[in-house]
Amino acid sequence: MRILVVNPLNTWWSYQLTLELAIKYKKQNNEIFWLNAASQGKVKYELNRSDYISPLYYRKPLKNIEKIMKSQGIEGFFELVKFCTKKFEHGFTSISDLKSFNFDGIPLGQIIYSTIAYKKGHTGFKVESILKAINYHMNYIMEIDNLFNLKIENFMPDLIITIQDRLIASSLVLAKARRKNIKTKVYYWGNSVNKLDEFSNSLYDFSEWREKVKNNYQQNPPSLSEIKNIIEKILHFTETPSHDSRSFIKGQIQGSSINEKKESYVVFFASSEHEHSPIYHNIANKFKSQYNAFESLQAICQKLNLKLVLKYHPVRKGIKYKKAKFLNDWEKVKIDSNVIQIFPDSKIDTYKLITESLVNVTWNSTVGLESIARGKNTLIVGDSAWLDIETMPFAWDENQLEKSLSFKLFKTSPEMLISWFWYLESYGENFNYVELKYFNPHISEDKILKPRRPLFVLYYLIIYYKNVRSSFRKRKVNQ
Numbered sequence: 066m067r068i069l070v071v072n073p074l075n076t077w078w079s080y081q082l083t084l085e086l087a088i089k090y091k092k093q094n095n096e097i098f099w100l101n102a103a104s105q106g107k108v109k110y111e112l113n114r115s116d117y118i119s120p121l122y123y124r125k126p127l128k129n130i131e132k133i134m135k136s137q138g139i140e141g142f143f144e145l146v147k148f149c150t151k152k153f154e155h156g157f158t159s160i161s162d163l164k165s166f167n168f169d170g171i172p173l174g175q176i177i178y179s180t181i182a183y184k185k186g187h188t189g190f191k192v193e194s195i196l197k198a199i200n201y202h203m204n205y206i207m208e209i210d211n212l213f214n215l216k217i218e219n220f221m222p223d224l225i226i227t228i229q230d231r232l233i234a235s236s237l238v239l240a241k242a243r244r245k246n247i248k249t250k251v252y253y254w255g256n257s258v259n260k261l262d263e264f265s266n267s268l269y270d271f272s273e274w275r276e277k278v279k280n281n282y283q284q285n286p287p288s289l290s291e292i293k294n295i296i297e298k299i300l301h302f303t304e305t306p307s308h309d310s311r312s313f314i315k316g317q318i319q320g321s322s323i324n325e326k327k328e329s330y331v332v333f334f335a336s337s338e339h340e341h342s343p344i345y346h347n348i349a350n351k352f353k354s355q356y357n358a359f360e361s362l363q364a365i366c367q368k369l370n371l372k373l374v375l376k377y378h379p380v381r382k383g384i385k386y387k388k389a390k391f392l393n394d395w396e397k398v399k400i401d402s403n404v405i406q407i408f409p410d411s412k413i414d415t416y417k418l419i420t421e422s423l424v425n426v427t428w429n430s431t432v433g434l435e436s437i438a439r440g441k442n443t444l445i446v447g448d449s450a451w452l453d454i455e456t457m458p459f460a461w462d463e464n465q466l467e468k469s470l471s472f473k474l475f476k477t478s479p480e481m482l483i484s485w486f487w488y489l490e491s492y493g494e495n496f497n498y499v500e501l502k503y504f505n506p507h508i509s510e511d512k513i514l515k516p517r518r519p520l521f522v523l524y525y526l527i528i529y530y531k532n533v534r535s536s537f538r539k540r541k542v543n544q
Contacts, residue, residue: 066095069222073234075103076116081506082228088498098220099141102209102234110201124515133508148208157192171240177202179343188394224248230267230342240344255493262493267345274450282484295486299479303438321414329423330372336428337378351461355428356398358446361463374405424475442475451485
């Protein structure tokens with residue numbers, strides 16, 4: 066079998082994952098081509114800027130990779146993708162224009178929008194503020210599009226493998242493969258950075274997650290003592306928010322409430338819309354988006370005379386906040402004047418809100434997990450990896466939602482999360498060929514990242530400083 070392994074980023078973890086996959090499939094007597102689609106572009110546009118491998122600090126890692134891969138009998142493209150940043154006359158006047166842009170049947174607009182939104186950490190921005198980023202990513206896409214077309218035509222792969230399909234190169238090559246009816250696989254870490262997890266369609270195919278959780282519990286059931294330990298972890302989860310959750314609630318005042326009159330209300334917790342695959346959407350027989358779900362909920366609450374609260378997704382620590390910007394992604398939703406809105410920078414305690422509500426309605430946010438762990442009334446209206454459709458209350462269309470609210474079909478208990486927490490204990494398969502030491506992938510004791518000598522770094526910085534000063538002086542003279 067001919068297998069094309071696509072590396073999407075110039076980061077230690079992208080190399081770690083794709084090199085392991087290339088060697089793993091080579092050991093199974095397949096013909097492998099490792100294709101590097103990582104860009105040699107501006108770091109400020111890169112998704113994982115802190116993980117980006119700087120040529121200032123490291124000697125060319127791709128030379129090391131080429132040497133190691135060829136010793137394994139693996140051919141490849143071992144260069145960073147170079148491209149010019151010529152101006153595209155795309156004509157986008159709104160985010161909607163960008164998101165609806167397709168090229169050769171591939172949703173390039175969605176791919177670019179997803180990348181920019183993830184980089185910013187929110188979706189509340191207008192197209193005028195991201196024109197340079199759009200231009201940059203469009204040039205990059207055109208370059209790797211040519212690279213993929215050439216390699217697919219010449220190599221004729223039977224299978225294309227890549228990682229984390231939210232990334233530009235990954236989503237583009239997967240979209241191409243599916244249009245050409247080439248089989249695909251997506252990989253990412255398991256429950257640790259030394260484990261691999263495999264997906265047939267997408268890392269964001271939550272039906273596949275649910276099947277894995279179910280099979281794991283049936284084929285490898287926990288003992289009574291293990292169940293006891295899991296319940297203790299669930300209770301600990303209610304008392305100690307995860308590191309990710311803490312980064313969102315840092316500005317909140319513990320115990321602050323909107324319910325001084327002790328009224329009964331329904332809370333809709335908005336989710337982050339940028340953390341998903343731009344090319345995979347499993348919305349058959351479901352609400353198309355959280356905005357559609359909220360509009361239905363709003364109408365039903367009015368009909369049933371229920372008070373409704375809209376809690377916008379909070380901003381992560383370190384992200385600058387401007388109220389008007391963060392609401393742009395909700396601007397097409399007509400929100401009734403009697404709906405209480407809690408904005409992203411609110412000091413209201415999220416966990417106080419969870420415990421005081423009549424029912425917590427969530428798309429697929431961690432808030433749903435936190436609500437169920439506390440045994441609070443919960444309704445899931447979106448798709449989620451942790452959703453157990455056999456035990457948890459969910460509503461994927463307006464009829465289900467109205468029935469659930471009318472007959473109060475939203476009771477939960479912490480025990481509903483046992484199979485999910487059990488799965489998180491050990492999912493994924495161990496790395497066999499790439500060993501991670503201090504965030505540096507090793508293959509048979511060969512380092513992928515080799516630091517430069519300190520004197521070289523100092524010399525490089527001096528030259529850089531001189532060039533910056535020279536450029537600044539020229540600009541002053543020209544003025």
